[in-house]
Amino acid sequence: MGDPKFLRRTYDTPKHPWEASRMDEERxxxxxxxxxxxxxxxxxxxxxxxxxxxxxxxxxRLRTGEEQAQQETTLxxxxxxxxxxxxxxxxxxxxxxxxxxxxxLRRRLETVVFGHGLAPTAQSARKWIVQGHFSxxxxxxxxxxxxxxxxxxxxxxYSGTSPFASDDHPxxxxxxxxLAAKAAPAEPPALEPAGES
Numbered sequence: 168m169g170d171p172k173f174l175r176r177t178y179d180t181p182k183h184p185w186e187a188s189r190m191d192e193e194r195x196x197x198x199x200x201x202x203x204x205x206x207x208x209x210x211x212x213x214x215x216x217x218x219x220x221x222x223x224x225x226x227x228r229l230r231t232g233e234e235q236a237q238q239e240t241t242l243x244x245x246x247x248x249x250x251x252x253x254x255x256x257x258x259x260x261x262x263x264x265x266x267x268x269x270x271x272l273r274r275r276l277e278t279v280v281f282g283h284g285l286a287p288t289a290q291s292a293r294k295w296i297v298q299g300h301f302s303x304x305x306x307x308x309x310x311x312x313x314x315x316x317x318x319x320x321x322x323x324x325y326s327g328t329s330p331f332a333s334d335d336h337p338x339x340x341x342x343x344x345x346l347a348a349k350a351a352p353a354e355p356p357a358l359e360p361a362g363e364s
Contacts, residue, residue, distance in 0.1 A: 178206065178213040200272045201281070201289025207312060211271040214314075218247070222263040229260075250274055251317045276301070277311035279320060284346045287338075300329040 181189060193205055202208055221243060228236035240260060247253045252270050253262055272278060277293040280301060286292035293311045295301065301308060303315075304322045315323070325332040331339060 178210040179216070180209055196268070196272065199289075200275070200278055201293050202272075203293065203311075208268070208272075210312065211275075212268050215266060215268055215271050218243075218266065219264055222260045226260050249316050249318070250314055251320070271314070274314045275311060276308060276313040276315050276323075279315045280323060283323060284342060285323070285325070287342060287345065295331070300326055300331050302326040 183189075193208055196202070196208055197205065225236050225240050225243065229240065243263070244253060244258050244260075247263060247266075248255050248258060251274055252266060273282075277289060277296055280286050280292040280296065281289045285301070286295055296311045297309055299307050299309050302324060303319050307326050307328075330336055333339070
């Protein structure tokens with residue numbers, strides 16, 4: 168169990184810390200999803216590793232015909248469907264093994280907030296979440312790494328005590344204008360009349 172002052176690490180670090188190709192991939196993911204440091208990426212990779220390990224173990228137990236393994240498979244697939252990692256249709260354990268780290272990162276609160284257009288960048292979404300500007304229903308959430316379930320996604324909003332809750336806030340106005348500019352179709356370039364040569 169250990170001393171509560173010295174909590175055990177909940178993620179694994181890479182076995183070879185100085186691989187250039189892996190470091191480049193990690194850097195791209197950090198920039199794309201607005202992560203603070205590589206530790207957050209390693210936590211997502213550890214979550215995925217545990218899920219995939221559980222799926223591999225269940226596949227082996229299902230081959231032996233174990234009934235408990237079938238129930239655990241159903242529960243695992245239902246949990247991942249609630250998280251939005253799998254389609255709600257008829258997922259299988261092969262779909263679980265096909266998950267990537269980016270699938271986990273897409274379900275983080277900061278990524279969902281940025282995806283809904285509630286923040287101008289992923290980095291600002293992270294900062295605003297930590298400062299307490301967002302809530303899920305009535306509950307204010309200050310953890311950017313919180314994995315958002317599908318049923319919670321529609322309840323993400325600005326916190327009632329946040330200055331961003333007002334529609335007249337300058338940042339909200341700038342966000343609306345930016346979203347409108349993205350949504351407007353780009354005008355095709357005008358065709359120039361063919362000149363005589």
